Amino acid sequence: MKLYLINSTRTNNFNDEQMLGKIKTLWGEATRKLESHQNSVYGVYYDYESDYKADHSLSVAIEDNNGNTFIEIPSNEIYEVFKVDTTDEQGIIKAWSKIWEQEEAGSLKRAYSYDFEKYNPNGEIEIHIAIKQS
DSSP, X not given: OEEEEEEEEEEOTTTOTTHHHHXXXXXXXXXXXXXXXXXXXXXXXXXXXXXTTXXXXXXXXXXXXXXXXXXXXXTTOEEEEXXXXXXXXXXXXXXXXXXXXXXXXXXXXXXXXXXXXXXXXTSOEEEEEEEOOO
């Protein structure tokens, strides 16, 4: 899947004091650029230093060709999909916590290649986690 980048940042979930500000700024700028966009929007996580506790890149992207800079998610990736409870204000945070808990418990073997949140036009949100292939 080829996605066109709208905006990007590099951060760390646990050791970057400016993480929330970076993410808010990233999504705020992307939202302004995508005011009339009617299709899915993606939050893509990649370029992991090691695991979810380390540095990684985050980009907001779309499938439309609105720019020259893109990121290509390999078509041979296998994903486990986590549905986000969009009725819960903390739905995304709770979904990520569940992902991290499953990883810590050994029931989720992440590939740490490309993961993404897919924001569908109908309001549904899915988190796609690349898993290691046996």
